[in-house]
Amino acid sequence: MxxxxxxxxxxxxxxxxxxxxxxxxxxxxxxxxxxxxxxxxxxxxxxxxxxxxxxxxxxxxxxxxxxxxxxRRVERLPLPAVSKPSLIANHHEPSELSTRVYSSIGRGDLTLFSIGVPSGSLLPLAKLKKEILYATRALKEGGTEYEPLQGNVKLRRMVAVRSLGWGGNLHEDDLITTAGGVNALSFCLMALGKPGDTVAIESPCYPGILQLVISLGLKVLELPTHPVTGIEIDALRKVVSKIDICLLIPNFNTPLGSCMPDAHKKEVVQLLAASNIPLIEDDIYGDLYFGTQRPRCCKSFDTEGNVLWCSAVSKTLAPGYRVGWVAPGKYKEKLLKLKLVHALASTSVIHEAVGNFLKTGRYDRHLHQLRRTLQHNYQHFIDAVTEYFPEGTKTTRPQGGLAIWIEFNKEVDAVKLYELAMKQKISIAPGPMFTLQDQYQNCIRLCIGLPWSDELKFKLKQLGNLAKMM
Known part of the structure; x- marks a missing residue:
């Protein structure tokens, strides 16, 4: 902390x-x-x-x-407007575009603006390798035995200690470890919902959440979302009687990078609690703030155990380690039963290693450098977008996270731009990936987690030229 x-x-x-x-x-x-x-x-x-x-x-x-x-050049680029999705729940299958885009993971021949994780070159790989070695020595039987159902004690204890920094005041017994952030969200949705129930989310929204919700037989209701302050609370208030669960990324959500003000977080928590609607809070980007203070979480305003706070190190430390957790509040027993059935135990050695990395202070030192790098990258990206992209381009101004959202004029078709860019060995995330509705055809998301270089700048210039041709 x-x-x-x-x-x-x-x-x-x-x-x-x-x-x-x-x-x-x-x-x-x-x-x-x-x-x-x-x-x-x-x-x-x-x-x-x-x-x-x-x-x-x-x-x-x-x-x-x-x-x-x-x-700052960012001031020359206007913000996208508040999104205006239809407030009607649906269970349409997500676009196959997501599968095409994410199939590029691991391809070294592409510039992956499409994948929202930090580059391996920005991660403390050598130190993590040492932690794995230490963990095998520290754990009984070298970590080959099952760990407790709730998960590694050291990891849970350190996550609880860090929660003091955003007002969570959690105890290690409040937490359950999971195989990454999506696994935590999956347990929450399975514990809370049944086929046909409706889940309210931001719009645009992370494609993995859309795919997960639909795969569980649930419906999606997309909420109007401001590019700076997050969901429009008045819209949530209008549909609160029509939803069963709310799932939000309040801090630097992808793709917009919006961050809900504390007053909005508190109001959302109280609004949902009054209607006994659980809030699943995905806080996976909360540690990637650009300013001087980590933003608070909705969980810090939860007095009834109605908020299920989920996070992981997938966006900050080691995407492939699959280390996540959830503080499920009053739904703890439901989630423990699900973990027993679907997982039984987490990966002992990996979770012990990450827990120790947090305990020694190495995580905070790494985060400090990573945040600075991402912030500088953001400024470089904005400069390049301003210089090379078509006139009339709009962009978000995130104060943290890994993404910026680009909105072109209507003439630019994001899917066609994706196809043209792939021929130039550039992978982007087209806007239609982030919705189940017919919208965002002229928008793209760019990941800023790549190390900045002249080559990266040239790739953005190429992308801008392709957009100009449209």
Whole structure:
């Protein structure tokens, strides 16, 4: 769990003013001495504030003049509008496009803008290998025995400790380990739903969730979603009597990267609890924030055990390790029965290794570097999109996560763009993948988890040129 320092708090407040437009490009910021006086802090703390804001590309220093709000290119690109899906539940089969796109996983000959995980070159592979070795030595019988049904004690304990950072205050006994994030979501949906029930989700939504919900015989109701603040609560309020489960990614969801404000999270939790509708919270991107403070989770506002909080290290540390967990609240016994039937036990050695990686502090050090890299990548991507993509292009402005959402003019067909890009060895995720309805035909998602390079910039230029030809 990362400690929140005073400089973090001050930088976070200034960053919010910049992002909200209170401070605009070119505005001069207070001097270091003025900052010391205004916030009653020392010189070193004030300097750290500006270093943090510079790292986020929000301010820039001008010799002999001080610090100014950056002229960020992102401001030139308009935001996509709030999505407008039909508020009618359906159980249409997801587009086969998802299968085509995800079949590219592992292909070294492609530039995979389509796969939403960090590149292996951004992960601490050597340290993880050592942890695996240590785990085999530490565990009884080298980890060949079954572990407790709830999962590795060390991993659950460390996840519980880290929950203090977002107001979760969990105990290790509140948690059940799973084989990754999707496995956690699957257990939750199986425990809560029956064929024909309706699940409310964001729109656009991660294709894996759409496929999972439909595979279990459930219906999907897509909610209007703002590219910055997440689902429209008024829309949820209108359909609350028509749904049985709500499944949301409140923090930096894919593909929009939106992050629900705390007030919205609290309101959603209370609204659903009043109607006894469980909320499955997928918090798999919560640790990938660009700012100075990890966002809170809906679970932190849960007083009745109605929120099932799910997460994993699939997007932050090791996608292939399949290490996830769920804090299922009052539904704990239901999930334990499902795990007993469908899994019995998790992979002992892997879960012990990840638990120890969290315990030693290596995870936080890795996250600190990964977040900086992703934030810098985001700025590079925005610069490239602004320079090379067609006039009228719109893009989201995520403050964390692994994705940006691009909306072209109506003339650009995302599926055709995908097919043309594949001929250039570029894989993208077309918008229709993220819905069960007829929408997002002119949208794509790009993953920013690849190491930035001149070659990557050239690939974005190629992609922009293909879009311009349409």
């Amino acid at each position: 990362e400690k929140v320092y005073r400089y973090n708090e001050i930088a976070s407040g200034i960053a919010a003013q910049i992002r909200d437009g209170i401070l605009r490009s070119g505005d001069k910021l207070p001097s270091v001495r003025m900052l010391c006086k205004e916030y009653a802090v020392g010189m070193n703390t004030a300097k750290r504030v500006f270093l943090e804001l510079e790292a986020q590309s929000l301010v820039e220093a001008k010799p002999q003049s001080g610090f100014f709000v950056s002229n």
